[in-house]
Amino acid sequence: xxxxxxxxxxxxxxxxxxxxxxxxxxxxxxxxxxxxxxxxxxxxxxxxxxxxxxxxxxxxxxxxxxxxxxxxxxxxxxxxxxxxxxxxxxxxxxxxxxxxxxxxxxxxxxxxxxxxxxxxxxxxxxxxxxxxxxxxxxxxxxxxxxxxxxxxxxxxxxxxxxxxxxxxxxxxxxxxxxxxxxxxxxxxxxxxxxxxxxxxxxxxxxxxxxxxxxxxxxxxxxxxxxxxxxxxxxxxxxxxxxxxxxxxxxxxxxxxxxxxxxxxxxxxxxxxxxxxxxxxxxxxxxxxxxxxxxxxxxxxxxxxxxxxxxxxxxxxxxxxxx
Numbered sequence: 001x002x003x004x005x006x007x008x009x010x011x012x013x014x015x016x017x018x019x020x021x022x023x024x025x026x027x028x029x030x031x032x033x034x035x036x037x038x039x040x041x042x043x044x045x046x047x048x049x050x051x052x053x054x055x056x057x058x059x060x061x062x063x064x065x066x067x068x069x070x071x072x073x074x075x076x077x078x079x080x081x082x083x084x085x086x087x088x089x090x091x092x093x094x095x096x097x098x099x100x101x102x103x104x105x106x107x108x109x110x111x112x113x114x115x116x117x118x119x120x121x122x123x124x125x126x127x128x129x130x131x132x133x134x135x136x137x138x139x140x141x142x143x144x145x146x147x148x149x150x151x152x153x154x155x156x157x158x159x160x161x162x163x164x165x166x167x168x169x170x171x172x173x174x175x176x177x178x179x180x181x182x183x184x185x186x187x188x189x190x191x192x193x194x195x196x197x198x199x200x201x202x203x204x205x206x207x208x209x210x211x212x213x214x215x216x217x218x219x220x221x222x223x224x225x226x227x228x229x230x231x232x233x234x235x236x237x238x239x240x241x242x243x244x245x246x247x248x249x250x251x252x253x254x255x256x257x258x259x260x261x262x263x264x265x266x267x268x269x270x271x272x273x274x275x276x277x278x279x280x281x282x283x284x285x286x287x288x289x290x291x292x293x294x295x296x297x298x299x300x301x302x303x304x305x306x307x308x309x310x311x312x313x314x315x316x317x318x319x320x321x322x
Contacts, residue, residue, distance in 0.1 A: 005148055005156035005208055010163060014140040018078040025054060027061025034107040035060065041103055046092030055086060059104050066108075066116045074140070076117035081133040088126065098123045124186060131187035134170065139194040141167075142203075149206050156208035164208055171195075171203040 010016060021027075029035040035056060042052040062079050065071050080101065087097040101119065108116040124132065145164070148154070156164070175195075178188035195203070 003155075004211055005154055005160045007157070007159060009144075009148055009160060013144050015078075015137045018075065018140075019082055021061060022054075022058040022079070022082045025057045027057035027059070027064065029056055029060040032060045032063060034063075034110060038104065038107045042100070045096055045100060051086055051090045055083065055104070058082060059108060063108055063116060066114070077120050077136060078140075079117065080120045081136055084129055084133065088129070094126065097126075128185070128187050131174075131185075132190045135174070135187065135190050135194055138167065138171065142199065145206060146202065149202075149208065153207055153209045155211035157212055158210060161208055161210050164206060168203065168206050175200070175204070 038056055038059070039052060042048045042055070058079060062075055065075060083101050083104065084097060087100055088094050091097060091100070102122070105117055105119045121129075121132070145167070149164075174188075174191050177183045177185070178191045
C-alpha cells in the first residue's frame with residue numbers, strides 16, 4: 001500500500017530541519033570568545049534575558065558550524081530570519097531589532113581571519129520582513145515539495161494538505177502582486193530573485209488528495225526516499241547546493257509567538273497585500289523612526305548610529321578576503 005504524505009514529510013522540510021536547530025538549542029557557547037561580551041550587550045535591550053540564552057546559542061551554533069567543511073551558506077540566512085522572528089516576538093521595543101541583529105553578526109565576524117556570515121538585509125519594514133521570510137522559506141522548501149509531489153495528486157493527510165494549500169495560495173497572491181500587477185514593494189524585489197517561470201507551473205497548481213487511511217512511512221524511510229529522489233534529479237543539499245536562489249527568467253511570515261509548533265502551517269498572507277515601504281509609511285520599521293541621521297548602505301537607509309557596526313562588519317570581511 002502506498003505512503004501518505006503527512007507529518008513525517010513535513011518534518012523533512014528544509015526550513016523545519018534548520019529552524020529546529022535554533023529552536024531546540026543545538027548550539028553551545030562553551031569556549032566561544034565573544035559569548036561574554038555578547039551576553040552583556042543583549043542585556044541593554046528590553047525583553048532580555050528571557051531569550052538571550054536561546055539567541056546566543058543559535059549564534060554560537062552558526063559560529064561553530066562555520067568551522068566545519070560542510071557548512072551551508074544558507075545557515076546564515078536561516079539564522080537571520082529566525083533571529084528576526086524571535087526579536088519581533090520578544091523585544092519590548094521592536095525598533096531595535098535591526099541593531100541587535102547587526103551586533104550579533106558583528107560578533108560572528110569579529111575575527112578578521114574567519115569570515116562567517118553576511119547580513120542578508122540591513123533594514124526593512126516589519127511587514128516586509130514577514131513576507132520576505134515567507135519567500136525565503138518557500139524557496140528553501142521548493143525541492144522537498146518537488147520530490148513529494150513527483151506523482152500527480154498524491155495522497156496526503158490534513159496537516160500536509162493545509163501546508164501545501166497555504167503554500168500555493170500565498171504564491172498566487174505574491175505572483176499577482178509582483179508579476180501581474182508589477183507592484184514596487186521591496187518584497188516583490190525578493191520574490192523576483194527567487195522565483196521564475198520554470199517553477200511557476202508547479203507553484204501555481206500543486207495539490208494532493210486528502211486521504212487519512214493509507215499507511216504512513218517511517219521518518220527514516222521518508223528521508224531515504226528523499227535522498228534517492230535527490231540523487232535521481234542530480235540535486236545536493238551541501239554548501240551552495242540546490243537551495244540557492246532560483247533566479248532564471250525573473251531576477252528573494254507572520255511572526256510566530258515564542259517558539260512555534262514544529263508543524264505549524266505557513267502564515268496566510270493578509271488579503272490586502274499592500275505594505276507601505278515609503279519613509280513616511282505607517283508600518284513600523286526595524287530601525288527606529290526617531291533617528292534623523294541616516295546614510296545609504298547597499299541601497300538601504302541605515303541610521304548613523306548603526307553605521308559604525310555595519311562598516312566594522314564590512315571591514316572585517318574585507319580583511320578576511322585579502
